[in-house]
Amino acid sequence: MFNYLIQRMFVMIPTLLVISFLIFVIIQLPPGDYLSNQLLELQSQGDSAAAERIAFLREQYGLDKPFIQQYGIWLGVLPGNEGFSGLLQGDFGQSFEFDMPVSEVIGDKIWLSIIVSFATIIFTWVVSFPIGVYSATHQYSVGDHSLTLIGFLGLATPNFLLALVLLYFANVWFGTEIGGLMDEKYLDQPWSFDKFMSVLEHLWVPVVVIGTSGTAGMIRRLRANLLDELQKQYVTTAKAKGLHDFKTLLKYPLRMSLNPFIADIGNLLPQVVSGAAIVSVVLSLPTTGPMLLQALQSQDQYLAGSFLMGLALLTVVGMFLSDLALAALDPRIRLGESASK
Amino acid sequence: MDNILLVNDLHVEFNAPEGLIKAVKGVSFKIPTGKTIAIVGESGSGKSVISQSIMGILPKNGSVAQGQIKFYDPKNSFKETMITSIKNNSPEMRKVRGSGISIIFQEPMTSLSPLHTIGNQIAEGFLLHNKVGNNEAREATVEILKLVGFPNPSKSIDIYPFELSGGLRQRAMIAMAMICRPALLIADEPTTALDVTVQAQILKLMKDLQSNLEMAILMITHDLGVVANMADEIIVMYHGEIMEYGSLKDIFHDPQHPYLKSLLKAVPRFGMGPNERLIPIREINSKISTLGSEINLETGNKVVLEVKNLSKTFTTRKKSFLSNSSQNAIKAIDDVSFDVPRGECVGLVGESGCGKTTTSKIIMGALKPDTGEIIFNTSKSKIDVLKIRQRKEVLYFRKSSQYIFQDPFSSLNPRMTVFDIINEPLIIHNLGSEEDRLNKVKSLIEMVGLPITSLRRYPHSFSGGQRQRIGIARALALEPEFLICDEPVSALDVSIQAQVLNLLKDLKRDLGLTYLFISHNLAVIDYISDYIIVMCAGKIVEKAPKDDFFNNAQHPYTKALLGAVPEPNPNKKLNFQNLMDGKASIPSEWPEKYVINEKFSPTMNEIGNNHWVLSNV
Numbered sequence: 001m002f003n004y005l006i007q008r009m010f011v012m013i014p015t016l017l018v019i020s021f022l023i024f025v026i027i028q029l030p031p032g033d034y035l036s037n038q039l040l041e042l043q044s045q046g047d048s049a050a051a052e053r054i055a056f057l058r059e060q061y062g063l064d065k066p067f068i069q070q071y072g073i074w075l076g077v078l079p080g081n082e083g084f085s086g087l088l089q090g091d092f093g094q095s096f097e098f099d100m101p102v103s104e105v106i107g108d109k110i111w112l113s114i115i116v117s118f119a120t121i122i123f124t125w126v127v128s129f130p131i132g133v134y135s136a137t138h139q140y141s142v143g144d145h146s147l148t149l150i151g152f153l154g155l156a157t158p159n160f161l162l163a164l165v166l167l168y169f170a171n172v173w174f175g176t177e178i179g180g181l182m183d184e185k186y187l188d189q190p191w192s193f194d195k196f197m198s199v200l201e202h203l204w205v206p207v208v209v210i211g212t213s214g215t216a217g218m219i220r221r222l223r224a225n226l227l228d229e230l231q232k233q234y235v236t237t238a239k240a241k242g243l244h245d246f247k248t249l250l251k252y253p254l255r256m257s258l259n260p261f262i263a264d265i266g267n268l269l270p271q272v273v274s275g276a277a278i279v280s281v282v283l284s285l286p287t288t289g290p291m292l293l294q295a296l297q298s299q300d301q302y303l304a305g306s307f308l309m310g311l312a313l314l315t316v317v318g319m320f321l322s323d324l325a326l327a328a329l330d331p332r333i334r335l336g337e338s339a340s341k
Numbered sequence: 342m343d344n345i346l347l348v349n350d351l352h353v354e355f356n357a358p359e360g361l362i363k364a365v366k367g368v369s370f371k372i373p374t375g376k377t378i379a380i381v382g383e384s385g386s387g388k389s390v391i392s393q394s395i396m397g398i399l400p401k402n403g404s405v406a407q408g409q410i411k412f413y414d415p416k417n418s419f420k421e422t423m424i425t426s427i428k429n430n431s432p433e434m435r436k437v438r439g440s441g442i443s444i445i446f447q448e449p450m451t452s453l454s455p456l457h458t459i460g461n462q463i464a465e466g467f468l469l470h471n472k473v474g475n476n477e478a479r480e481a482t483v484e485i486l487k488l489v490g491f492p493n494p495s496k497s498i499d500i501y502p503f504e505l506s507g508g509l510r511q512r513a514m515i516a517m518a519m520i521c522r523p524a525l526l527i528a529d530e531p532t533t534a535l536d537v538t539v540q541a542q543i544l545k546l547m548k549d550l551q552s553n554l555e556m557a558i559l560m561i562t563h564d565l566g567v568v569a570n571m572a573d574e575i576i577v578m579y580h581g582e583i584m585e586y587g588s589l590k591d592i593f594h595d596p597q598h599p600y601l602k603s604l605l606k607a608v609p610r611f612g613m614g615p616n617e618r619l620i621p622i623r624e625i626n627s628k629i630s631t632l633g634s635e636i637n638l639e640t641g642n643k644v645v646l647e648v649k650n651l652s653k654t655f656t657t658r659k660k661s662f663l664s665n666s667s668q669n670a671i672k673a674i675d676d677v678s679f680d681v682p683r684g685e686c687v688g689l690v691g692e693s694g695c696g697k698t699t700t701s702k703i704i705m706g707a708l709k710p711d712t713g714e715i716i717f718n719t720s721k722s723k724i725d726v727l728k729i730r731q732r733k734e735v736l737y738f739r740k741s742s743q744y745i746f747q748d749p750f751s752s753l754n755p756r757m758t759v760f761d762i763i764n765e766p767l768i769i770h771n772l773g774s775e776e777d778r779l780n781k782v783k784s785l786i787e788m789v790g791l792p793i794t795s796l797r798r799y800p801h802s803f804s805g806g807q808r809q810r811i812g813i814a815r816a817l818a819l820e821p822e823f824l825i826c827d828e829p830v831s832a833l834d835v836s837i838q839a840q841v842l843n844l845l846k847d848l849k850r851d852l853g854l855t856y857l858f859i860s861h862n863l864a865v866i867d868y869i870s871d872y873i874i875v876m877c878a879g880k881i882v883e884k885a886p887k888d889d890f891f892n893n894a895q896h897p898y899t900k901a902l903l904g905a906v907p908e909p910n911p912n913k914k915l916n917f918q919n920l921m922d923g924k925a926s927i928p929s930e931w932p933e934k935y936v937i938n939e940k941f942s943p944t945m946n947e948i949g950n951n952h953w954v955l956s957n958v
Binding site: 236237243 | 396398430435436437438439440443444446448451452453454455456457458462465466469470501503504514517
């Protein structure tokens with residue numbers, strides 16, 4: 001088992017390297033770069049000195065160097081203007097658009113993103129589990145049918161539409177400010193209890209919006225998995241021992257049907273971070289989704305690159321964590337290697 | 342004598358989509374303390390439904406429509422519990438389950454949760470029914486594991502079910518059922534999924550436990566051999582009704598009901614006369630006609646299949662680039678050689694994991710052996726099977742040798758009609774015009790005794806036996822000379838078994854076919870084969886003509902195998918001493934003349950009349 005862990009860790013390194021290269025290639029694919037766009041804009045405004053300034057900046061940022069060298073500098077294996085300083089050294093580079101280090105640009109927002117993401121995941125699980133279990137144990141009952149209907153509605157409604165509807169009602173009923181993740185007065189304030197409460201007050205709308213389709217999907221999957229497991233002989237065995245029906249359900253079939261969900265954590269993390277971009281735009285959430293969109297559009301290459309790298313890291317680490325959790329939960333995976341011939 | 346269970350006029354109904362199904366219609370019987378009652382019947386006769394009603398674990402759509410089940414708990418001075426009038430999930434019912442009445446099921450793998458240790462699952466019942474702490478429960482678990490014959494019980498307690506062999510899993514299951522010392526154990530086909538030698542051990546264990554704990558057993562089975570060895574009283578069921586109910590002696594020596602009489606005649610048993618036929622309960626009408634090209638037994642090589650020195654090793658490797666990769670080589674088959682003569686049936690017997698299916702897969706080209714040679718002689722030419730490369734050769738080989746599979750359910754594509762299924766080989770080999778094919782498929786389906794109207798239906802509308810016959814028709818479509826039958830009847834009911842066996846026998850006689858017949862059931866092999874090969878742990882341990890095999894078996898493993906088959910004859914009970922304590926299938930435990938270890942590697946030696954034994958000379 002220990003070997004397996006070490007092995008998995010080592011496999012992650014080349015994976016991330018390949019991903020970083022792919023990311024860099026894709027970002028560079030469109031013709032031109034941020035500065036050439038900038039140049040066109042300045043020239044159209046009649047700025048005659050623009051070409052010189054841009055050329056200076058280009059050298060400053062190292063955009064005049066060949067592609068491979070740029071990649072090496074970004075990664076931190078080749079020396080740039082300031083020596084070895086790249087991803088490996090923990091330096092994400094400079095954002096052109098904000099004229100600030102990428103880490104500062106992302107800084108606060110990444111935390112808010114993580115808060116929204118985790119709240120969404122928790123929301124999804126808390127809502128979908130009881131409903132999924134109920135649907136499975138009361139298959140084809142009135143309750144099952146109506147919950148299924150609601151679930152399908154949740155799956156079918158476009159997120160941004162739901163977002164607008166909820167925003168309206170949040171304002172009318174609770175008087176919550178439209179948009180944002182906190183009251184405006186806390187925007188550039190240090191964290192305090194009031195700010196935290198304000199975040200909580202605003203949080204539920206995006207969480208519900210982003211979480212609905214995931215919740216609906218999970219209810220369907222949990223119901224299907226559980227229905228399969230409930231048929232199994234070992235459930236009858238447990239009942240034959242005199243175990244209460246509900247305790248049987250919790251101890252055996254529910255635990256068996258958990259595997260797909262844990263295997264899914266790896267996918268869930270990046271999906272929640274990036275997938276909510278449109279909702280974030282609609283709700284004008286200060287999360288990372290809209291920023292990624294903007295960075296990609298304006299070819300702000302270091303910002304976009306670091307961003308995508310972050311997502312890749314989340315995916316790979318998430319997969320690793322879900323594999324660990326699976327091994328902890330399921331002895332067949334933990335011991336299977338030697339046991340099943 | 343006190344009765345512990347009374348079943349009175351029990352009716353059970355199921356609410357199925359196609360309407361109300363009456364699974365049990367007015368069944369009454371009683372179970373006396375410490376006795377074994379066996380319920381015998383085909384699948385669908387309602388025997389398992391009775392056990393589910395007694396346990397109060399009927400599926401949701403089932404209900405007891407009428408009648409009573411009364412349980413008298415000897416632990417509670419025979420206080421009466423009316424099982425049929427209390428709710429399934431009520432505290433009273435849960436107290437009966439596990440503590441008063443326990444159940445063990447057919448399939449030991451699926452009956453245990455793979456995520457919990459066996460200790461956890463066994464102790465669960467003890468904790469539920471006794472006010473004790475975890476330590477006491479653990480002690481009780483170790484004790485019961487010792488009682489059911491677990492090696493090293495205090496360690497085994499923390500093992501997961503998938504780490505155990507089938508026999509040990511069933512022991513764990515029995516331990517789980519016994520931990521509260523129930524007054525009644527319901528055993529629902531407890532040994533059907535197990536090998537014969539393991540089956541004999543489990544039956545012995547149940548008998549020992551019964552006399553130790555003074556427990557009654559309700560045994561549900563379709564195997565009359567098991568019944569003859571275990572039961573005191575027998576209930577024969579058919580379509581939800583009791584056909585016959587009596588003591589062991591009466592049932593076997595003086596069967597009254599026609600159903601029981603015909604059931605006894607449908608079961609293959611040892612020592613049948615050379616021309617004696619099984620009489621299926623429902624005879625099928627097959628019109629066997631040669632399909633054009635007739636196989637002439639006289640022409641061509643006398644030996645259809647020559648298998649020479651076949652070996653195959655499977656390696657399970659723990660891959661890791663940090664530690665040295667430790668290889669775990671398992672010899673699936675080891676130096677296997679045999680011949681299959683034209684027009685005969687060679688039976689290949691062995692327990693699960695002995696390599697018989699691997700051998701058949703190699704012969705069909707589905708696996709590549711490490712070493713060895715397979716020569717296939719058709720009536721026209723000679724094929725070196727392992728050297729086939731070109732598509733043309735593959736087609737030719739496939740045309741002359743076909744396969745009949747074990748599982749009639751998964752071996753037919755559910756999305757194809759029967760016509761498409763039987764026609765497919767003809768299309769692949771591009772044989773005849775469309776009209777020719779239609780005629781051929783028609784004569785094939787008649788040959789296996791199914792009406793022509795069934796061609797338009799899909800496999801799901803057929804029973805297991807009918808599906809197996811469709812599989813046979815498909816195998817015969819290309820007019821092969823040689824058929825490999827891999828456990829073709831092991832998934833079928835006894836009464837259906839006879840139909841399929843007779844059909845295979847007739848086809849062989851009338852079409853001049855040659856079979857390699859793989860089975861774990863010695864009685865079936867005895868009925869159909871001319872020559873018998875026994876495999877154990879990847880090696881052939883004995884091969885002999887049928888009569889020699891049954892009268893003059895030499896190898897200890899063969900003897901153990903023969904001794905472990907329960908016969909449907911109460912006068913010939915199993916001799917549990919012959920089992921070598923479950924060591925019969927371990928080559929290093931055989932007596933010195935036959936042992937395989939570092940010092941001895943025995944060879945096949947002929948003792949006359951083409952009878953070969955693996956021994957150290």
